[in-house]
Amino acid sequence: MSERSGAASLQRRFRAEWAWATALASAIILAATWGGWTRPADNLLYDAAMRIVPAEADPSLLIVAIDEPSLERIGRWPWPRTIHARLIEQLATARPRSITLDLLLTESSDDDASLAAAMRLGAPVALPAQILVPGRNGQAFERLDPAPLLARASSRIGHANTRIDSDGTVRSAALCFHPDRKAQPLAHLMAIGAEGQADCGTPMRLRFAAQESFATISFASVLRGEVPAALIEGRRVLIGMTAQGLGDRYPVPVAEGGTMPGVEINANVLNAQLQDGWVREPSPLASILFGLAPTWLLMGAFWWIRPRAASLIAVGLMLAVLGLSIAALAVQWWVAPGPALLGLALAYPLWGWRRLQATSDFMADELAHLEQEAAPLLARQDALDSDHVTRQARQLAGAIDQLRDLKRQVGDALAGLPDPALVSDLSGRIVLTNAAAERTFGRALTGLDAAEALLDIAEPQARSPLTAYLGNIGQGHIEFEARDDRVFVLRRAAIISADSSPRGQIDYLTDISPIARARRERERVLQLLSHDMRAPQAAILALLAQPQPDIDRARIARHARQTLTLADNFVDLARMQERPFNPEPVIASDLASEAADSLWPIAQQRGVQITICDDSDCAFVAAERESLFRAFVNLIDNAVKYSPDAGEVSVRIDGKGETVHLVITDQGKGIDPAILPHVFERFTSDGAGQAVKGVGLGLNYVAAVIDRHGGRIAVANSAEGGAQFTIVLPVAGPV
Amino acid sequence: MRIAIADDDGDSLAFLENVVTSLGHVSAKFADGERLSAALLRDTFDLVMLDWNMPGKSGFEVLQWMQSTIDNPPPVVMLTARTAKRDVTDALNAGADDYICKPEDEEVIAARIAAVLRRSNGSSSMDKIAEYGNYRLDRMAQTIRHNGADIVLTAKEFELADLLFRNRDRTLSRAYIMETIWRTSADLATRTLDMHISRVRSKLSLKPENGFRIFTVFGYGYRLETIDPAKDPAATE
Numbered sequence: 001m002s003e004r005s006g007a008a009s010l011q012r013r014f015r016a017e018w019a020w021a022t023a024l025a026s027a028i029i030l031a032a033t034w035g036g037w038t039r040p041a042d043n044l045l046y047d048a049a050m051r052i053v054p055a056e057a058d059p060s061l062l063i064v065a066i067d068e069p070s071l072e073r074i075g076r077w078p079w080p081r082t083i084h085a086r087l088i089e090q091l092a093t094a095r096p097r098s099i100t101l102d103l104l105l106t107e108s109s110d111d112d113a114s115l116a117a118a119m120r121l122g123a124p125v126a127l128p129a130q131i132l133v134p135g136r137n138g139q140a141f142e143r144l145d146p147a148p149l150l151a152r153a154s155s156r157i158g159h160a161n162t163r164i165d166s167d168g169t170v171r172s173a174a175l176c177f178h179p180d181r182k183a184q185p186l187a188h189l190m191a192i193g194a195e196g197q198a199d200c201g202t203p204m205r206l207r208f209a210a211q212e213s214f215a216t217i218s219f220a221s222v223l224r225g226e227v228p229a230a231l232i233e234g235r236r237v238l239i240g241m242t243a244q245g246l247g248d249r250y251p252v253p254v255a256e257g258g259t260m261p262g263v264e265i266n267a268n269v270l271n272a273q274l275q276d277g278w279v280r281e282p283s284p285l286a287s288i289l290f291g292l293a294p295t296w297l298l299m300g301a302f303w304w305i306r307p308r309a310a311s312l313i314a315v316g317l318m319l320a321v322l323g324l325s326i327a328a329l330a331v332q333w334w335v336a337p338g339p340a341l342l343g344l345a346l347a348y349p350l351w352g353w354r355r356l357q358a359t360s361d362f363m364a365d366e367l368a369h370l371e372q373e374a375a376p377l378l379a380r381q382d383a384l385d386s387d388h389v390t391r392q393a394r395q396l397a398g399a400i401d402q403l404r405d406l407k408r409q410v411g412d413a414l415a416g417l418p419d420p421a422l423v424s425d426l427s428g429r430i431v432l433t434n435a436a437a438e439r440t441f442g443r444a445l446t447g448l449d450a451a452e453a454l455l456d457i458a459e460p461q462a463r464s465p466l467t468a469y470l471g472n473i474g475q476g477h478i479e480f481e482a483r484d485d486r487v488f489v490l491r492r493a494a495i496i497s498a499d500s501s502p503r504g505q506i507d508y509l510t511d512i513s514p515i516a517r518a519r520r521e522r523e524r525v526l527q528l529l530s531h532d533m534r535a536p537q538a539a540i541l542a543l544l545a546q547p548q549p550d551i552d553r554a555r556i557a558r559h560a561r562q563t564l565t566l567a568d569n570f571v572d573l574a575r576m577q578e579r580p581f582n583p584e585p586v587i588a589s590d591l592a593s594e595a596a597d598s599l600w601p602i603a604q605q606r607g608v609q610i611t612i613c614d615d616s617d618c619a620f621v622a623a624e625r626e627s628l629f630r631a632f633v634n635l636i637d638n639a640v641k642y643s644p645d646a647g648e649v650s651v652r653i654d655g656k657g658e659t660v661h662l663v664i665t666d667q668g669k670g671i672d673p674a675i676l677p678h679v680f681e682r683f684t685s686d687g688a689g690q691a692v693k694g695v696g697l698g699l700n701y702v703a704a705v706i707d708r709h710g711g712r713i714a715v716a717n718s719a720e721g722g723a724q725f726t727i728v729l730p731v732a733g734p735v
Numbered sequence: 736m737r738i739a740i741a742d743d744d745g746d747s748l749a750f751l752e753n754v755v756t757s758l759g760h761v762s763a764k765f766a767d768g769e770r771l772s773a774a775l776l777r778d779t780f781d782l783v784m785l786d787w788n789m790p791g792k793s794g795f796e797v798l799q800w801m802q803s804t805i806d807n808p809p810p811v812v813m814l815t816a817r818t819a820k821r822d823v824t825d826a827l828n829a830g831a832d833d834y835i836c837k838p839e840d841e842e843v844i845a846a847r848i849a850a851v852l853r854r855s856n857g858s859s860s861m862d863k864i865a866e867y868g869n870y871r872l873d874r875m876a877q878t879i880r881h882n883g884a885d886i887v888l889t890a891k892e893f894e895l896a897d898l899l900f901r902n903r904d905r906t907l908s909r910a911y912i913m914e915t916i917w918r919t920s921a922d923l924a925t926r927t928l929d930m931h932i933s934r935v936r937s938k939l940s941l942k943p944e945n946g947f948r949i950f951t952v953f954g955y956g957y958r959l960e961t962i963d964p965a966k967d968p969a970a971t972e
Contacts, residue, residue, distance in 0.1 A: 585926055590933045593942070594951055600943035600962075614937060618930045625953050 010362045017354035022299045025350055029291040029343040033284070038338025043167055045325065045337060047253035050208060053330040054254055055277045057213040060097070061267050062235040065242040070220035077246055081111035085118035087223055087239065092121035094232035100126045100189060102160060102240035102263045108147040116153035123237075124155030128189045131159050131177055143186065158189030162250055162262060163203050169251045170260070172203040173269045190270040205279035205334055206272050208254040214267045216242070236270065238263050279334045291339030294321055295347045302351055314348045356389070363392045370399055419511060423495070424450035425504040440509065450507055454490065457482045466490070473505060479512070487516035525570075536563045565698070569634070573701045576627050581708055583622035585732040588660045589614040589653040591623065595632035596651060599640055607646035610636065612653070619655035622732040623709060631705040634698045635664050635725050642668030642723060655731070662727040670717035679715055736781040736852055737911050739774065741765040741797070742814070743789045747837070751784060751814070754844050761914045768792030772800060777955055779911035780809045782852060785831075787815035787822070795826065802830040807905050810855045812848065867900045868946040868961065870939065879939060886938055891916060896935050899949070899959040908956040932957060 032038050064087070066077075074083060084101065091099055105115075105127065119125040127146040135142025143159075145151050159177040162170055178185035178201030185201060217227050219239070240263020241248050249259035252268075272278050282290065294317045301313050318341055325337040411432070414421055420437035422445065424430045430453065433445045441453055451470045455463050462480035469478040470492060477491045489510040495503040536559035543556055589612070596610040603610050621628075639649040647667040654661045671679060680703035706713040711729040718724040738755050740762055742748045748764050755762040763780065765771040769791045771783070783801070785794035792800075794813060801808045810832040815822070818836045826834050832851045835844060865872045871880040877893040879886045888896065894916050898907070913919070913928055932949060941947045943962045950958045 585929070587929050587933045590929065590936065590951070593936060594949070597943055597948040597950075600948075604943070618933050620926060620929075625951075 010358065013358045013362065014355065017358050018299065018302065018351065021347065021350045021354045022296065025295050025299070025343050025347045026292055028346055029295060029339045030288060032339040032342050033288050033291050033336075038336065038342055040167060041341075042336040042338040043165065043169065043171070045322070046171065046329075046334060047169070049326045049329045050253035051210075051256065052326060054210040054213075055207040055268075055271060055275065057209040057215075058271045058274050059215070060235050060274070061214050061270060062096070062232065062237045063214050063216040063242075063263055063267055064091070064219050064222055064237055064239045065216050065261075065263070066219045066240065066246070067242045068244070070218050070223075071243055071245070073220040074223070077241075077243075081105065081109055081115040083223070084239075085111065085115040087219060088115070088118040088123075088125060089121060090222055090225065091232060091237055092118070092123045094227075094229035095234070096123050096232050096237045097234050098126065098155070099123045099237045100239065100266070102128060102189070102238055102266055104128060104130050104144075104160075105146045105150055106130055106144040108149065112147050112149040116149045119150070119153035125153070126156045126158060126189055127151065127154040128160035129157050129186065131161055131186070156189075157186075158191060159186045160189045160262070160266060162265060164250065169253065170206075170265055171253055172205045173265075173272075174201055174203040175273075176201055188269060190266050191273055192270070205281065206268055207277040207279050207332060208252055208268050209271055211252075211254050211256075211258070211260060212264075214264060214271075238267050238270070240264075240266065277332065279329065279332045281334050287335065287339075290335050291343060294318075294340045295343035298344060298347050299351065307352070311348060314344055318344050360389055360392060363396055367392065367395050367399060417508075420509040422450050422453070422507040422509075423504065424507070426502060431504070437509075440511070450505070454507060457484075459483055481516075486511055486513040488512065532566055533563055536560070569698050569701050572627070572630055573704060576624075576701075576705065576708070579624075581624060583624050583709070583732075585620040586623040586625055586628070587616075587618050588621045588623075588662060588729065589616050589618070591625070591629055592632050592636075592651050592653055592662060595629055595636055598633060599636050602637070603640050603649070606640065606643070608640050608643045609646075609648045610640070610651065611648060612651050614653045616653045616655035616660055619653075619660045620732040621660050621709070621729045623729075624705075627705045628709060631702045632662075634702050635727075638698065639664050639666035639668075639723070639725075642666050644668065658731050660729045660731055662729070663724060664727075665718050665720075665724045666722040667720060668722050670721045671715065671723050673717070676715065676717070680713065736760040737763065737779070737914050738782045738784060738848070739763045739765060739771060739780040739809075740784045741768060741771040741789065741794065742784075742786040743767060744786070747786070750841075751844070754841050755784075755848070757841075758845055758848060760848075761918065768794060768797040772797055775801060775805055775808075777908060779906070779908040779956065781855070782848065783809055783811045784848075785811055785813050787813060787817050787826075795829065798826065798829050798831055810851050812851055814844075865897075865900070867903065870900065870947075872897060872900065881939060881945075888935075888938060892931055892935055892938070895931050896939060899935070899957070903947075903959045903961055906952050906956055906958040910956075912956060 071077060084103070088099060088101070105112075106129075127150060129146065130144040132142040132144065134140055145157060146154065151157060161174075161177060163172050163174060165171055173188060175191040176185040176187040215235075217231070221227050222232075240261060242261040242263060248262040250262065250265060251258070252260040252265065254260070281287075298310070298314055298317055302310050305313065321337045321340045321344070325335055328335050414423070414432060415434045417434055418436060420440040421434050422430050422437055423432035428449045428451055430445045430448050430450050437445055441457060445453060451467070454470065455466060458466050459481045462482075466478060466480050469475060469490070473492055473494050477489050479487065479489050481487050489512050491508045491510075493506050493508070495505060497503045539559045540556050543552055543559075593612050593614075596612055599610065636649060636651065643649055643666045649667075650663075650665045652661075652663045652665070654663075679699050703713055706727055706729070709729055711727060713728075714726045716724050716726075738760050740748060740751045740755065741764075742751065743766055745766075748766070752762045752764060760781075763774065763778075765774065768789045771785075772792060775783075785797060787794040794815065798811055798813070801811065808830070811830065812833045812835060813826045813831045814835045814837060815826075816837045823834050823836075832854070833847050835847060863873070863875050865874070869881055872878075872893075873880070874897065877888070877890060879888060879893070879896060895912070898912065898915060909925065909928060916931075917927075932951075935941065936949050939945075939947075941949050941959070946962050948960050948962060950960050952958055
C-alpha cells in the first residue's frame with residue numbers, strides 16, 4: 001500500500017473512531033444527567049461551592065434560641081406552655097415585627113389558654129403544622145395542626161417540614177406543601193408571600209447564610225428580661241430549639257460536617273424569601289447542553305492539537321466547568337458540573353484508546369505491506385518481553401531506519417551519477433539534484449523551477465522545442481545545444497507513486513558534446529574529402545586530359561601540393577586535438593624567425609621579403625613547440641602566398657607586459673570584408689577557389705592552436721590593404 | 736670537450752673520469768651499454784670511451800649500433816681487457832678510432848684521447864681567424880665581422896656562435912652546448928641557452944638570405960644549417 005492511500009485510510013479510520021468516541025461520551029453524559037449518577041459528587045461540589053459563596057444574613061431576623069443555658073436555667077424539656085406564654089408576652093412588650101414559634105404544639109394542653117392569650121397581645125405569631133407522610137390513617141399524608149386554641153390565636157400556620165436529600169443533608173425547601181392536586185397547598189411557615197403561587201410545591205435550592213450568622217439570643221435571657229427591647233423591636237423573631245440534646249438538627253451545606261438547628265434552617269428559608277435568595281436550576285435541556293458542550297469542545301480540539309496539549313486542554317476545561325459552576329452559584333444558579341466533568345474525564349482516555357487502537361492497526365497493516373514489498377529489508381525483532389504496541393513501535397523504528405538507509409542510498413546514487421540529474425516536484429520546483437548538475441548549471445538549483453533552469457542554459461533557438469518537450473512528458477528524449485556550445489540529451493521521466501498518481505519528474509541530462517563534436521568532425525572530413533581534396537585531383541585529371549602534348553607540370557605540381565597541404569593540416573589538427581596540452585617555455589620571436597626561415601625558399605622564389613622586427617626582448621611563451629611553430633608557418637605561408645611578387649611580409653613581435661603580440665602583415669589584396677568575420681571558421685574559402693591555395697583548414701588550425709595556448713587571434717585588413725593577423729599569447733611564468 | 740665514458744666497473748669509471756677531467760674536458764659516465772645508447776640518441780658527445788665487456792649491451796654492440804644509427808657519430812675509443820689481435824681488428828673495423836688494452840698508464844690514455852680529439856676536430860678548427868660564408872670570426876678579439884661590420888657580442892655569445900659555426904650542419908644537444916660553453920648543465924636555467932641562441936640569431940642575422948639558419952631540433956638541441964644559395968629553391972618546395 002502506498003503511503004498516500006495508507007494515510008487516507010488512517011484518516012477515515014480516525015474519523016470513524018472519533019465519531020464513535022464522541023457518541024459514546026455523549027451517551028454517558030446524557031445518562032449521567034438523567035440518571036443522576038453524579039449527584040453525590042455534585043452535592044459535594046455544591047456544598048463546597050456554597051461555603052465559598054454563602055448568602056448574606058438579613059439583619060431583621062432574630063433567633064430566640066432554646067439553648068443549653070436556657071435548659072439549665074428553666075429545666076428539662078419539654079417546658080410547660082406557660083413558659084412560652086411568658087416569653088411571648090415578654091417579646092410582645094418589645095414590639096417585634098413578627099414572631100414565629102417554631103415548635104410543634106399539636107397536642108392540646110391545659111396551658112393553651114395562657115399561651116393563646118399571650119399570642120394575641122399584639123405581635124403576630126405564626127405556628128407550624130406537622131405533616132406526616134404517609135399519614136397514620138392510611139392516607140398519603142396527614143396534616144397535624146397546632147392545638148385548636150393556639151391555632152385560632154396564631155396569625156398564620158405553615159408547614160415546617162424539612163426536605164432532606166438522600167445523603168441526609170438539607171439543601172432545599174418547598175415554599176408550600178402540595179402533595180396532590182386535590183388538596184389545598186399549605187404554605188411554608190416562613191414563606192411569606194408565597195401563598196397562591198402555582199407551583200409552590202416544587203422544592204427550591206436554598207442559599208444558606210454562613211452558620212450562626214443570624215443574630216441569636218438565649219430564650220432564658222429574654223425570659224428574664226435581660227434583653228433590651230430595642231434589640232427586639234421591629235425584628236422578625238424565630239423561637240426554636242438549638243440545644244444539641246433536643247434533636248431537630250440537620251446537616252446543611254454550610255455546616256462543614258456539623259449540623260444546623262431546624263430554627264436556623266427556617267431562618268435561612270425566610271432569609272432566602274426576603275432576599276429572593278433561591279438558587280435556580282436550568283431546564284433539563286440546558287443541563288444536558290452544559291454537560292455535553294465541554295466534551296464536544298474537547299473532542300473537536302483533538303483534531304487540531306497535539307495529544308500533550310489535548311490533555312492540558314482537558315484539564316483546563318474541567319477547571320473551567322468547576323469555575324463556571326461556582327460563578328453561577330454566586331448569582332444563584334446551580335448547574336451541576338458532574339456530567340460535564342465525567343464527560344471530560346472519559347473523553348480523553350476514550351479517544352486515546354480508540355486512537356491507539358487505530359494507529360496500532362494501521363501500523364500493523366503498513367508493516368505487513370512493507371514486509372511484503374521489501375521482505376529482505378525487514379528483519380522482525382519480536383521480543384517476548386514487550387507488549388504488542390512496543391513490538392510494533394520497534395518494527396516501525398526498524399522500517400524507518402531502513403527507509404533512511406534507502407533514502408541515503410538514493411541520494412548517494414543520485415550524487416554519484418556522472419551526468420546532471422534534477423528531481424522536481426509536481427509544481428516543477430527542484431527538490432533534489434547532484435553535484436554534476438550544480439557544476440553544469442553553475443549555481444545552486446534547489447528550489448528553482450526545473451524547466452526554467454533548463455531553458456536558461458539552452459541556446460535561444462533550442463528553447464521552443466525544449467519547452468514543447470518539457471510540456472509533453474514521456475516522449476523519449478530531446479537533444480539541444482547549450483549556450484556554452486555543449487550539447488545535451490535531455491530525458492524527462494515522470495515519478496509515479498505506488499498508487500500511480502504523478503509525484504514529479506526527473507530530468508536527466510547527458511553531455512554528448514564529445515559525440516556532437518565527433519559528428520561535426522566527421523562532417524568536416526566528409527566536406528574535406530568530397531570537395532577540398534577532390535577538386536585539385538579533378539583539376540589534375542582535367543589538365544592531363546588536354547590534347548596538347550606539353551603538359552603544364554607546374555600547375556599539376558601546384559594542385560598536388562594543395563592536396564598535400566590540406567592533408568597535412570588535417571592530420572596536424574586531428575593529432576593536436578588528441579594530445580593533452582603540454583607546454584614548455586619558448587621564445588616567441590625565435591619560433592617566428594625559424595618559421596620564416598623555413599618558408600624562405602618559397603618566398604625567395606617569388607621575391608617576397610620576410611622581415612622580422614623583434615621588440616619582445618626574448619619574451620617566453622608557454623608553447624607547444626610543434627603546433628605553435630606550424631601555426632606560425634601557416635600564417636606566414638598564407639601571407640607569402642597572398643603577397644604580390646617582390647612584396648614584403650612583415651612579422652612584428654612585441655612584448656607587452658603579460659602578453660606577447662605577434663602581427664603578420666602582407667601587402668596583398670586583403671580579405672573580402674564579407675568573409676572577414678568567418679575566416680577562422682571551418683570550411684571557409686574565399687570563394688575564388690583556385691586562386692587560394694590551402695586556406696580553410698589552415699586558418700582553422702591556426703585558430704585552434706592559438707586557442708589551445710590560451711591566446712587570441714584577430715584578423716583585419718591593414719590600412720595599406722593587406723591582410724593583418726594579430727596573435728596575442730600570454731607570457732610564460734617564471735621557471 | 737664532452738666525453739662519454741661507459742664501464743661497468745666503478746673503479747675504472749672513476750679512474751677514467753679523473754683522466755678526462757685532468758685534460759680539461761667534461762665527462763658523462765654510464766654504467767652499461769643500454770644507458771649509453773639512450774643518451775647518444777638525445778645528447779651530443781665529442782668522444783665515447785667504451786668498455787667491451789658490459790652487462791646487457793656490450794661495448795662492441797654499442798659501437799656497431801652507433802655506426803648504423805647515429806648521424807655523424809662521435810669518435811670511439813675502445814678500452815678493454817681483451818687483447819686478442821682478432822678483437823682489436825674487429826673493433827677498429829667496426830668503426831672504433833683507437834683501441835686501448837687495459838691496464839694502461841694514465842699518461843698514455845690521456846695522450847691517446849688528445850690524439851683522437853685532434854684528428855676528429857681537424858687541425859684548422861681553432862685557428863685565430865676563421866671564415867664561414869660572409870662571417871669572419873676573430874677568436875683573439877672575440878669579434879665577428881659580417882658584411883664589413885663588426886658585431887658586438889658577449890664572451891658567451893661569441894663562444895656559442897663559434898661552437899655553432901665549428902659544428903655547422905651537426906646537431907648539438909642542449910646538454911652538450913651548455914656543458915661546453917658554461918661547463919655545466921646542472922645549475923643553468925634552460926632559458927639561458929634559449930636566450931643566447933635567440934641573441935646570436937638576431938645579432939648575426941643568421942637567416943637564409945645570409946646563408947645560414949639556426950634550426951631547433953625539438954626535444955634535442957640546435958643545428959646551424961648552411962644554405963646553399965645556388966640551390967634551386969623550387970626544388971626544395
